[in-house]
Amino acid sequence: MIRSVVRGYGAALPKRVVTNRELEETVETSDEWIVQRTGIRQRYIAGEGETTASLGEQAARAALDNAGLTPDDIDLVLVATSTPNNTFPATAVEIQNRLGMTHGYAFDMQAVCTGFVYAMATADLHIRGGMAKRALVIGAETFSRILDWNDRTTCVLFGDGAGALVIEAAEGEGTIADRGVLTSHLRSDGSHKDKLYVDGGPSTTGTVGHLRMEGREVFKHAVAMITDVIEGAFAATGTTAEDLDWLVPHQANRRIIDGSAKKLGIPSEKVVVTVDMHGNTSAASIPLALSVACADGRIKKGDLVMLEAMGGGFTWGALMVRW
Ligand code: ACO
Numbered sequence: 001m002i003r004s005v006v007r008g009y010g011a012a013l014p015k016r017v018v019t020n021r022e023l024e025e026t027v028e029t030s031d032e033w034i035v036q037r038t039g040i041r042q043r044y045i046a047g048e049g050e051t052t053a054s055l056g057e058q059a060a061r062a063a064l065d066n067a068g069l070t071p072d073d074i075d076l077v078l079v080a081t082s083t084p085n086n087t088f089p090a091t092a093v094e095i096q097n098r099l100g101m102t103h104g105y106a107f108d109m110q111a112v113c114t115g116f117v118y119a120m121a122t123a124d125l126h127i128r129g130g131m132a133k134r135a136l137v138i139g140a141e142t143f144s145r146i147l148d149w150n151d152r153t154t155c156v157l158f159g160d161g162a163g164a165l166v167i168e169a170a171e172g173e174g175t176i177a178d179r180g181v182l183t184s185h186l187r188s189d190g191s192h193k194d195k196l197y198v199d200g201g202p203s204t205t206g207t208v209g210h211l212r213m214e215g216r217e218v219f220k221h222a223v224a225m226i227t228d229v230i231e232g233a234f235a236a237t238g239t240t241a242e243d244l245d246w247l248v249p250h251q252a253n254r255r256i257i258d259g260s261a262k263k264l265g266i267p268s269e270k271v272v273v274t275v276d277m278h279g280n281t282s283a284a285s286i287p288l289a290l291s292v293a294c295a296d297g298r299i300k301k302g303d304l305v306m307l308e309a310m311g312g313g314f315t316w317g318a319l320m321v322r323w
Contacts, residue, residue: 001128001171001172001173001174002127002128002130002169002170002171002172003128003169003170003171003172003178003179003180003181003182004123004124004127004128004135004167004168004169004170004180004181005167005168005169005170005179005180006165006166006167006179006180006321006323007067007069007134007166007167007168008063008064008065008066008067008068008069008165008166009062009063009066009163009164009165009166009287009290009291009294009295010058010059010060010061010062010063010064010065010066010163010164010291011059011062011161011162011163011164011287011288011291011292012055012056012058012059012062012161012162012163013044013055013160013161013162013278013288014044014045014046014047014050014055014160014161015044015047015050016044016045016046016047017042017043017044017045018042018043018044018045018159019031019041019042020034020035020040020041020042020156023155023156026149027149027150027151027152027155027156028152029152029156034156037253037255038156038157038253038254038255038275039253039254039255039257039273039275039276040156040157040254040275040276040279040280041276041277042276042277042279043158043159043160043278043279043281044159044160044161044278044279045144045159045160046142046144046145046160050142050160051085051142052079052081052083052084052085052091052140052141052142052162053085053091053094053095053098053140054098055140055142055160055161055162055284056079056081056091056095056138056140056162056164057095057098057099058162059138059140059162059163059164059284059287059291060077060095060099060136060138060164061099062164062291063136063164063165063166064136064166066166067166069134069166071099071100071101072101072103073134074099074101074104074134074135074136074166075103075104075105075131075132075133075134075135076104076105076106076123076126076131076132076134076135076136077092077093077095077096077099077101077104077105077106077107077135077136077138078092078106078107078108078109078119078122078123078126078135078136078137078138079091079092079095079106079107079108079109079119079138079139079140080108080109080110080111080115080116080118080119080137080138080139080140080283081108081109081110081115081139081140081141081282081283082110082112082115082141082143082146082198082282082283082312083141083142083143083145083146083282084108087202090106090107090108091108091140092106092107092108092138093106093107095136095138095140104132105132109122111188111283111311111313111315111317112196112282112283112311112312112313112315113250113252113280113282113283113285113309113310113311113312113315114186114250114283114309114310114311114313114315114316114317115139115282115283115309115311116137116139116163116250116283116284116285116286116287116307116309117184117186117250117286117307117308117309117317117318117319118186118315118317119137119138119139119283120137120165120167120181120184120307120319120321121181121184121186121317121319123135123137123167124167124181124184124319127167127168127169128169132169133168133169134166134167134168134169135166135167135168136164136165136166137164137165137166137167137287138162138163138164138287139162139163139164139281139282139283139284139285139286139287139288140161140162140163140283140284141160141161141162141281141282141283141284142160143158143159143160143211143280143281143282144158144159144160145208146198146208146209146210146211147210147211148210148211148212151210153213153215154211154212154213154215157252157253157279157280158211158279158280158281158282159278159279159280159281160281160284161278161281161284161285161288162284162287162288163284163285163286163287163288163289163290163291164287165287165290167180167181176237176238176239176304176322177322178322179301179302179322179323180321180322181319181320181321182237182320182321182322183233183236183237183319183320184233184317184318184319184320185229185232185233185236185317185318185319186229186315186316186317187225187228187229187315187316187317188313188314188315188316189313189314190313192217192221192313192314193312193313193314194214195213195214195217195218195314196211196212196213196214196218196311196312196313196314197211197212197213197312198210198211198212199212218314219253219255219256221310221314222252222253222256222259222260222310223256223259223260223263225310225314225316226249226256226260226308226309226310226316226318227260227263227264228316229308229316229317229318230247230260230264230306230308230318231264232318233306233318233319233320237320239304239320241264241265241266243304244266244270244304244305244306245270245299245303245304245305246270246271246272246293246298246299246303246304246305246306247261247264247266247270247271247272247305247306247308248272248286248289248290248293248299248305248306248307248308249261249271249272249273249286249289249307249308249309250280250285250286250308250309250310250311251273251274251275251278251279251280251281251285251286251288251289252275252280252285252310252311253275253280254273254275254276256310257271257273257275258271260308272289272290272292272293272298272299273289274288274289274292277292282311285309286307286309290305290307299323300323301323302322302323303322303323304320304321304322304323305320305321305322305323306318306319306320307319307320307321
């Protein structure tokens with residue numbers, strides 16, 4: 001059977017780092033409060049000329065270099081983002097153009113922080129269905145542009161960045177020993193839509209709006225939702241936490257990450273954490289974390305890796321991939 005195998009990874013961050021101490025100067029907060037509640041120590045914030053498309057392009061080029069490929073080798077560009085450059089056309093099309101591609105097809109996927117898991121699951125279907133041979137799956141965000149910088153309950157949590165994977169069709173045996181995406185589990189429940197949302201949009205206010213969140217409500221549901229889809233992935237593949245080499249979670253909050261890993265019996269040494277460096281970069285957080293853990297040699301070919309995320313909607317999902 002056809003599997004979607006990871007061939008390359010890449011990441012991009014804005015030039016400017018903003019520490020918790022810097023935020024103390026603009027909102028009533030403290031480094032201690034932010035670190036204790038979230039694990040975040042710093043985040044990167046996009047400056048002039050840095051956009052979701054420019055960061056996404058940079059991450060895509062890095063992933064292509066890492067794969068030893070060029071844009072000519074790609075059929076599909078899929079971008080997970082909730083902060084597109086424009087309402088339309090899709091940021092994926094803009095990145096396709098920046099890469100000099102006039103072949104293939106490109107589109108955006110909007111599942112907020114779960115966007116990268118949704119995008120990987122979708123690209124996998126396109127590859128296994130024979131529509132594409134190679135896909136660039138990109139998570140790219142500039143959440144700093146939709147934050148209310150006077151709201152300390154949200155502005156300290158998020159950051160900007162992008163990450164990308166190149167995945168390609170390869171023949172597998174149909175067992176979990178195969179390299180590539182092995183199973184994906186996506187969920188959503190719109191009854192929670194008012195707990196984490198943006199208070200504007202093209203069809204309602206005609207404005208972009210700002211992110212609003214009931215943090216405690218999100219926290220309350222996060223661990224149960226995350227562990228549910230991960231257990232689904234274990235059940236579908238006949239694996240357990242012990243078989244896993246790496247858990248690469250969406251990087252929203254250290255306490256949610258630790259709580260989920262503990263509930264699943266995954267030791268902290270097997271969990272990739274970058275929330276301290278990047279903050280919550282929404283759909284970009286998983287590919288950014290993957291890039292860090294691949295570059296430093298933790299994630300190696302053949303490793304069993306679980307990706308998971310939960311975010312606005314609510315949406316949540318898990319995807320198991322053998323690297
Ligand atoms: N600095 C200092 N004090 C603050 C700050 C801040 N930045 N923000 C809130 N506080 C205060 C509050 O005003 C409150 O004060 P009060 O008791 O005097 O009213 C106190 O801290 C406690 O506030 P809570 O909201 O109860 O704090 P909590 O312990 O729940 O932590 C947090 C807040 C970190 C947002 C937590 O709820 C959380 O992590 N929620 C999940 C949020 C999340 O991860 N969202 C992203 C997931 S989905 C996605 O990625 C898009």
